Amino acid sequence: MQSISPILVEVGVGGEGDNLSTIFQMIFLIFFIVMMTYGQKIQAWIMLKNISLSVEKLRRMRDEARMHAIKHLKEYSDRDDVEVILDRMLQYFWIQPTSLDPTGIVGKIEHILNLRDERIREEVMGIASKAGPMQVSNIENIVEIGISMDQIYRVVRHFYEFGKKTKSLFIVYQLEAQLPFILQEAEALMGALTAFENCQPIGDGAGALVAARFMYGTKSEKVAKDTVYADIIFEGRTISVVKAEGPGGNVGKPDQAIARLIEEYGRKPSIIVMVDAALKLEGEETGEVAEGVGAAIGGIGVEKFRIEEVAKKYGIPLYAVVIKQSLREAVSPMSRRIYDGVYEAIERVKRIIRERIPAGGYGILVGVGNTVGIGQ
Amino acid sequence: MGILSGSGNKGRKLILIVYLLVSIVILLFSAFFITQAIQAYTLYQYERGFSLLFTGVIGLALSLYMLSVYMRRPGLIRHKEVRRMVAVVECVSCSYRDRRDYVSGDYVMKESGGCPVCGGKTLVTEIYPEVVGRG
Ligand SMILES: [Zn+2]
Numbered sequence: 001m002q003s004i005s006p007i008l009v010e011v012g013v014g015g016e017g018d019n020l021s022t023i024f025q026m027i028f029l030i031f032f033i034v035m036m037t038y039g040q041k042i043q044a045w046i047m048l049k050n051i052s053l054s055v056e057k058l059r060r061m062r063d064e065a066r067m068h069a070i071k072h073l074k075e076y077s078d079r080d081d082v083e084v085i086l087d088r089m090l091q092y093f094w095i096q097p098t099s100l101d102p103t104g105i106v107g108k109i110e111h112i113l114n115l116r117d118e119r120i121r122e123e124v125m126g127i128a129s130k131a132g133p134m135q136v137s138n139i140e141n142i143v144e145i146g147i148s149m150d151q152i153y154r155v156v157r158h159f160y161e162f163g164k165k166t167k168s169l170f171i172v173y174q175l176e177a178q179l180p181f182i183l184q185e186a187e188a189l190m191g192a193l194t195a196f197e198n199c200q201p202i203g204d205g206a207g208a209l210v211a212a213r214f215m216y217g218t219k220s221e222k223v224a225k226d227t228v229y230a231d232i233i234f235e236g237r238t239i240s241v242v243k244a245e246g247p248g249g250n251v252g253k254p255d256q257a258i259a260r261l262i263e264e265y266g267r268k269p270s271i272i273v274m275v276d277a278a279l280k281l282e283g284e285e286t287g288e289v290a291e292g293v294g295a296a297i298g299g300i301g302v303e304k305f306r307i308e309e310v311a312k313k314y315g316i317p318l319y320a321v322v323i324k325q326s327l328r329e330a331v332s333p334m335s336r337r338i339y340d341g342v343y344e345a346i347e348r349v350k351r352i353i354r355e356r357i358p359a360g361g362y363g364i365l366v367g368v369g370n371t372v373g374i375g376q
Numbered sequence: 377m378g379i380l381s382g383s384g385n386k387g388r389k390l391i392l393i394v395y396l397l398v399s400i401v402i403l404l405f406s407a408f409f410i411t412q413a414i415q416a417y418t419l420y421q422y423e424r425g426f427s428l429l430f431t432g433v434i435g436l437a438l439s440l441y442m443l444s445v446y447m448r449r450p451g452l453i454r455h456k457e458v459r460r461m462v463a464v465v466e467c468v469s470c471s472y473r474d475r476r477d478y479v480s481g482d483y484v485m486k487e488s489g490g491c492p493v494c495g496g497k498t499l500v501t502e503i504y505p506e507v508v509g510r511g
Contacts (some may be wrong), residue, residue, distance in 0.1 A: 021409060024431045028438070096444050200461065200503050201484050216499070266443035333461070337502045362502035373503060 025057075040169055047172045048164055054179050055153075060348055061186050062153040066090065067144045068193055072139050076128035082114065087214075089143060090150045092116070110302045120144070132250035134199075137226070141196040141249040141372065143190050150188055184328060194333040196249050201334040201373035206323040207275040208341050209334075210349065211243035211367025212376045223260055227252035228376060234297050234350070236359040237314035240267065242366045251374035253304035255305050258364060264312060269364045271317050271356045272307075275345055277338075278328055279321035287341030288324040290349055297368045298319035320354050321345050392446075399442035406435030469496035478503055479494040 008361055035042070066086065073082045082245065089344060094116045097108035102287045108189040124140050125131075131139060156175070164173040220230040222245070229242045242263055244252030255276075261267045276296040280286065295307040311318045357363045409432030416425035461478035465488050472493045482488075486500045 018407075021431045023426050024409070024435060025404065025427070028431070031438075048451050155464075198480065199459075199483055200478070209484060216485060246488070333505050334503070335501070336506075339502050339504065373483045375483050 005017075005282070036154075044163075044167055044169045044172050047176050048160070048304055051160050051163070051175055051179065054183060056185070058149075058153045058186055059276055061190055062146075062149040065142075065149040065190065065193060067112075068197065069139070069146045069160070071129050072135075072197065072308055073124070074144055076131035076135060076139075078129070079127060082127055085123060085127055086143070086146070089120065090146050092120065092147060102300075106302055106305045109300060110306075113302065131141065136140050137248035137250050138196050138199060142193060145196070146191050147338070148189055149186060152182060156182060178185055187212055188328040188331045191333065192330075195333045196372055202331055202370060203320050203325045203329040203334050203338050204331065205334060205371055205374050206275050206277045206338050206342050207367040207369040208243045208246065208344070208371035208374050209367070210275045210321075210323075210345050211241050211345055211365060212246065212371075212374050213342070214239070214241045214349075214367075215376045221336070224253040224256035226250040227254065227257045229257060229261065230376070234353060237353060238267075238359045238362045239353065239357075240362075240364045242364065243370075243376060245373040246371035246376055248372045249370055251368075251370050253303070253309075254366045255303040258307055258366065259310050259322070261364060262314060262316075267362060267364070268314075269316055270313060270358070270361050271319055271352070272364045273319045273321065273349055273368065274307075274366045274368055275321045275323070275353055276348060278324050279330070280324035280326055284324055286325050286329055286335065287337035287339075287344075289321065289341055289344045289348055290324065290353070291311065291319065291321045292335060294318055294320050317356070319356065321348050321352070363366045381435050395442070396446055399439045399446065402442070403439035404437050406432045407436060422493060457507045458509050461503060463500050464502035465498050466492075466499050466501045467491040467494065467496055470494045472498070482496050 024075050026343055069086055070083055075084060079085075094112055097105055097112060098132065099105055120143060121136065121140055124136055124143060141198040156179070159171060160174045162333045163175060181253050192202055194200075202347075214232055215230045218230040218232050220228040223242065227242065227250075228245045229240050232239050232241055240253055242257045242261075244250040244254075258272065259280070262269070274296040276298065278290070278296070280288065295311070297307065310316070323338060323345050325338060325341075329335060329338065353363060353365075396421070409428050413425045413428035413432055416428055418424075427445045462475055463478045463482050465476060466472065468491075470491060470493050472491050482500050482503060484500055484503055488498045488500050491498050
């Protein structure tokens with residue numbers, strides 16, 4: 001400070017009057033008054049500026065997902081209207097049936113979701129006519145990611161534009177509070193994109209991997225759409241192991257597989273064990289294994305309902321083993337820790353089988369999850 | 377953070393430089409005021425000392441806040457993990473286990489050639505990303 005003080009003294013500060021100090025005090029005072037009166041507006045403006053960056057980022061991610069989908073569709077297609085059809089597909093929506101009269105709503109939801117899946121598969125097969133079934137299911141997954149990214153971008157943009165229009169701090173606050181989670185989810189989805197493109201396993205496939213390890217060495221048969229099963233002998237017990245057909249990106253129809261095994265094939269299982277990836281709470285370790293009872297299967301609830309119905313009808317106990325992971329890990333390439341969880345889950349399943357199925361008995365083991373990158 | 381996140385690269389750079397200069401100037405002035413305040417207090421000029429100290433402290437707080445905003449500005453290059461995919465190959469009959477780079481076409485439970493130890497079947501048992509550094 002020694003070096004600048006003579007200059008300041010020369011221009012008339014630091015002397016008797018302390019003019020500069022007074023000027024600065026005035027400036028600070030004005031600053032505070034401005035902040036007190038316009039603080040909220042300035043804050044909203046600053047937050048909107050921040051949000052605009054995230055919206056822009058989401059738009060870039062959406063475009064990237066779209067480009068990936070186009071690239072893969074074109075690879076197996078000789079049509080030149082790929083982009084037009086894809087853009088139509090990206091905005092494909094489904095309307096949830098009314099719950100005013102809830103009787104039979106599960107059937108309705110199932111019907112509409114099946115229709116949607118079929119429609120998307122047909123569109124993909126229509127464009128990528130040269131792709132095999134494995135490529136078709138992987139491209140389907142890539143298109144689904146594109147649809148999700150498009151949705152996320154549109155909704156976030158809607159609230160951003162709405163906040164800009166109304167200048168309402170409350171809307172802006174809500175959006176800003178949720179943005180980190182939304183961005184995290186979007187980034188995870190982009191990670192899944194590479195996994196589906198290269199056919200690598202994702203965290204959600206943990207349950208499917210448990211089933212695949214049990215199945216190894218036996219011939220599997222198709223039992224429902226995109227779903228296979230194999231009968232294995234484990235310590236004198238016969239186990240039907242069910243999983244989605246890999247290594248393409250399928251989740252299959254485990255509910256239909258269980259129903260068919262019991263009702264059409266006339267099998268009488270003493271128990272059904274379901275293995276699935278489950279969402280961990282913050283603070284829990286990735287790959288932690290927990291067990292309990294009930295139908296371990298996520299999604300909108302249709303499959304869960306069907307499995308519970310069958311189990312109730314025939315009085316079969318449902319056992320669940322879950323491998324914990326975050327939402328991000330569930331759609332990202334499977335991490336080393338999840339493999340350790342899978343090995344632990346296998347031991348738990350073996351114990352449950354030994355304890356709950358008498359020697360010479362029969363049971364069903366279902367590995368739930370997307371089986372991309374996992375064969376059988 | 378928001379003030380520093382304009383679009384347009386050239387304009388943004390200029391804004392950033394001006395912003396940084398302004399915060400540093402305020403910081404220097406505040407330091408100057410505080411030294412002046414100490415001087416005033418040693419001369420028993422309490423009123424003058426208080427007024428200088430008041431200005432100095434507020435200026436210091438403002439400039440430090442501005443600098444913290446500058447440091448946390450969006451668009452700072454964050455180092456990302458560099459990952460590579462590896463595949464673990466295990467023998468079905470013996471304890472042979474090998475970790476190699478992931479090759480396109482690999483999937484878990486895929487048969488992967490003969491075992492170099494016993495000649496039996498090998499399986500790809502794990503495919504996962506490994507962090508190899510930061511870029
Ligand atoms: Zn071997």
